[in-house]
Amino acid sequence: MKAPSHPLPPGRFGLPIVGETLQFLLDPNFADKREKQYGSIYKTQILGRKTVFMSGSKANQFILSSHMDHFSWGKGWPNNFQELLGRSLFVQDGQEHQRNRKLLMPAFHGQALAKYLTTMEQIISQYLSKWEKQKYLTWFPEMKKMTFEIASVLLLGTSPGENIEVLSQWFAELTNGLFAIFPLRTGWSKYGKALAARDRLLEYIDQQIEERISNPGDDALGLMIQTRDENEGHLSKEEIKVQALLLLFAGHETTTSMLVSFCMALAQHRDILEKAKAEQKALNIDRDLTPEKLKQMTYLEQILKEVERLYPPVGGGFRGVVKPFVFNGYYVPEHWIVSYRINASHQDRNVFPNPEKFDPDRFSRQREEHKKTEYSLVGFGGGPRFCLGYGFAQMEMKIFASLLLRHYFWEILPDQNLTLDAIPTLHPRSGLKVKLVSSL
Ligand code: HEM
Numbered sequence: 001m002k003a004p005s006h007p008l009p010p011g012r013f014g015l016p017i018v019g020e021t022l023q024f025l026l027d028p029n030f031a032d033k034r035e036k037q038y039g040s041i042y043k044t045q046i047l048g049r050k051t052v053f054m055s056g057s058k059a060n061q062f063i064l065s066s067h068m069d070h071f072s073w074g075k076g077w078p079n080n081f082q083e084l085l086g087r088s089l090f091v092q093d094g095q096e097h098q099r100n101r102k103l104l105m106p107a108f109h110g111q112a113l114a115k116y117l118t119t120m121e122q123i124i125s126q127y128l129s130k131w132e133k134q135k136y137l138t139w140f141p142e143m144k145k146m147t148f149e150i151a152s153v154l155l156l157g158t159s160p161g162e163n164i165e166v167l168s169q170w171f172a173e174l175t176n177g178l179f180a181i182f183p184l185r186t187g188w189s190k191y192g193k194a195l196a197a198r199d200r201l202l203e204y205i206d207q208q209i210e211e212r213i214s215n216p217g218d219d220a221l222g223l224m225i226q227t228r229d230e231n232e233g234h235l236s237k238e239e240i241k242v243q244a245l246l247l248l249f250a251g252h253e254t255t256t257s258m259l260v261s262f263c264m265a266l267a268q269h270r271d272i273l274e275k276a277k278a279e280q281k282a283l284n285i286d287r288d289l290t291p292e293k294l295k296q297m298t299y300l301e302q303i304l305k306e307v308e309r310l311y312p313p314v315g316g317g318f319r320g321v322v323k324p325f326v327f328n329g330y331y332v333p334e335h336w337i338v339s340y341r342i343n344a345s346h347q348d349r350n351v352f353p354n355p356e357k358f359d360p361d362r363f364s365r366q367r368e369e370h371k372k373t374e375y376s377l378v379g380f381g382g383g384p385r386f387c388l389g390y391g392f393a394q395m396e397m398k399i400f401a402s403l404l405l406r407h408y409f410w411e412i413l414p415d416q417n418l419t420l421d422a423i424p425t426l427h428p429r430s431g432l433k434v435k436l437v438s439s440l
Contacts, residue, residue, distance in 0.1 A: 004324070004331035009052050011042035019045025021181060028422050031315070035344060041328050043336075047078045047181070052332050053316070055341035056348060060375035062327060063319060063340045065383035073097070073385065075320020076337060080178050080191070084198050087239075088246035089388070097385075103235050104243060104388060107223035113391050114291045115218050116154050120399050121289055123150050123160060128403055131436050136413070140260050140431035144168075147252040147259070150396060155247045157208045157221040167204065171248065173197035175424060198245070205241045220247070247389065255393050257313035257425035258304070259400055260432050265307055265358050267412045267434070272360060273405075276303060280405045294398045300405075302360040304397055305370070308379035309346045310358055313425040316341045317381060342378050343422075351376040410436045 011034065014020035024030050024046045031053055034042050041054045054063065063071060074082070074091040082091050089100055106112060127146040131137050148168050152158040158167065177183070177194020186192045208221060216222035224240050235243065266273040279299045316339045324334050332338065347355045351373045352362060362369045370377035380387035387393070404410075412418075416430035 004326075004333070006326050006329055006331040009041045009043045009330040009332065010038040011044050011052075013043070013045040013050065017048055018181075019048065021046050021048075025179065025181075025423060028420060031341060031344065035341075040344075041330055046337075049078070049337045050335075051318075051337040051339060053339050053341055054327065055344035057345055057351065057373050057376040059327065060340050060345055060378050060382060063317075063338060064375060064378070064381065064385070067325060068383065070321060070323040070325045071319035071338065072322045073319060075322065076318035078178075080180060080183055080194075084174055084177055084194055085246050085249060086198075086202075086242035088242040090246055090250070099229070099233065100235070100239070100243065101385075101388065102229055103227050103233070104224065104247075106227050107220040108388055108390075108392055112218070112220070112223055113395055116220075116392070117289060117291065117294075117395065117399065119153055119160070119219070120150055120396050121403070123153065124396075124400050124403055128408065132408065132438055135437065136433070136435055138431040138433050139263055140256065140427045143259050144252065144256045146400075147255045147396070148248075151248050151252040153219070154392075155220045155244055155251065156205055157212060157217070157219060163204075167201070170197040170200050170204075174201065175249070175253075179423065201245055202241050205244050206237070209237055209240055220244075250387075251389050251392065253425045254313040255396055257427055258307055258311065258393070259397060260427060261311035261313075262304065262307045262397070262401060263404070263410060263434070264412065264418070264428060264432055265311070266303070267410060269358055272303065272358070276300060276401075277405050280402055285402070285406065289399055289402060294395065294402075297398055297402065299360070300398060300401055302363040304394070304401075305363040305377065306358060306360040309352065309362075309370075309377055310355075311420070311426055312342045312346060312379040314379070315343050315422050315426070340378070345376060345378060348376065407439055408436055409439045410434045 034044065035055060040056050040059065041052060043050065043052050045051060072093050074093050077091055085091065089097065089104065092100055124146065131142060145168065148171065149160065149164050152164060152167055153160050158164065173193045174197040177191045180191040183191040185195065209225065212222060212225055216225045221244060224235055224243065228234050266276065276299060279297060283293055283296055285293055318337055318339045321332055321334050321336045321338055325332055346352065349355050352369055361367060375382050380390050411434060413433040413435060416433050418428040418430065420426055421429050
């Protein structure tokens with residue numbers, strides 16, 4: 001594309017270099033405010049990069065599918081992510097990405113998932129019993145411990161209960177560095193600590209792989225070690241290490257966010273809660289859960305879709321522009337960053353009437369509002385790079401929800417701030433303080 005005959009999107013770049021980074025990180029309504037002012041496509045500057053935000057199902061389809069070749073995932077992530085999360089799926093493009101996704105896929109589909117059910121159920125039951133004893137808890141940090149343990153056991157091969165505290169401490173240090181505005185590499189800085197934590201985690205995964213090489217087992221780590229493609233290609237030890245670390249990152253904060261929103265929404269909508277409990281009762285689950293039983297939880301599936309729509313854990317996805325393009329009459333140059341806006345797309349009243357209403361029936365067979373417009377529900381992304389862990393997350397969330405609905409009552413405690421903060425994943429500011437009791 002030669003000299004642009006179309007204007008650049010409206011918007012402002014803010015201060016030199018820093019741009020509008022602080023507003024983006026600190027103001028949960030940053031993007032909504034600008035969308036109100038400029039419309040569904042606008043420019044800004046974040047982390048020193050000229051960035052265009054685009055929202056709506058047409059924009060999602062453009063970025064996620066029809067014009068994918070204009071965008072790079074790798075170039076979309078800030079340098080901190082690239083360095084801390086290594087050469088993993090998130091930063092790979094083209095053939096390199098396709099090869100790796102194919103080799104990781106078997107650990108996240110079909111039969112493999114069914115093998116994770118018992119482990120997930122055991123860990124979740126233990127946490128629920130612990131919380132029941134506590135009676136009063138702040139759910140967001142507690143849920144994070146639970147999803148972290150599930151991810152560590154299934155993705156890193158950790159034994160349940162072992163090393164979890166220290167691993168989660170390293171992991172917290174790693175994630176603190178992702179959003180460090182000034183990535184100083186000294187030992188005492190946020191970023192320096194994040195680099196050290198990444199090295200410790202990689203060394204830990206290295207040891208886990210060494211122990212597994214002769215007896216891989218059938219958790220996700222074992223499957224990553226064993227999988228071969230049609231040319232007998234496989235992931236090397238170095239590749240598995242960074243991919244496993246990325247999966248730990250991608251897999252547990254997102255699930256934590258959605259589960260906490262699920263608990264909050266149901267406590268606020270008693271009628272929906274009762275209907276969800278009735279579905280569980282009708283399933284007559286007297287012993288352990290099975291994949292078949294999970295498949296029959298169709299009302300629960302509707303609720304989870306509505307939680308995904310109204311409380312998407314991830315607000316959007318970033319891409320680097322590798323070929324300039326024109327969208328909605330605006331020109332976006334090469335080397336800029338583009339972000340599709342998940343939360344804003346889910347608020348489109350032409351697709352989801354009364355978008356602010358929590359209404360799981362919009363996903364009932366009769367209504368299926370999301371199926372009428374492609375790329376309208378994108379809480380797990382879309383197109384060829386749709387979330388790799390979707391099945392894993394669905395299974396974990398359904399097991400948790402089923403145990404919670406069958407055995408517990410919970411209520412939201414008064415005097416807390418339920419304003420939703422978007423970073424690192426969507427969560428109520430006071431973490432959702434609740435009282436949890438057994439219903440038996
Ligand atoms: C991709 C959301 C759970 C692994 C994505 C994307 C979204 C997303 C929005 C696309 C991002 C983009 O387009 O920029 C979620 C949510 C989850 C969840 C809401 C839970 C409720 C998981 C789990 C795992 C996982 C449990 C793994 C164990 C991945 C990976 C990708 C991805 C590897 C990149 C796929 C690729 O590039 O081919 N996820 N995710 N996610 N997710 Fe998830």
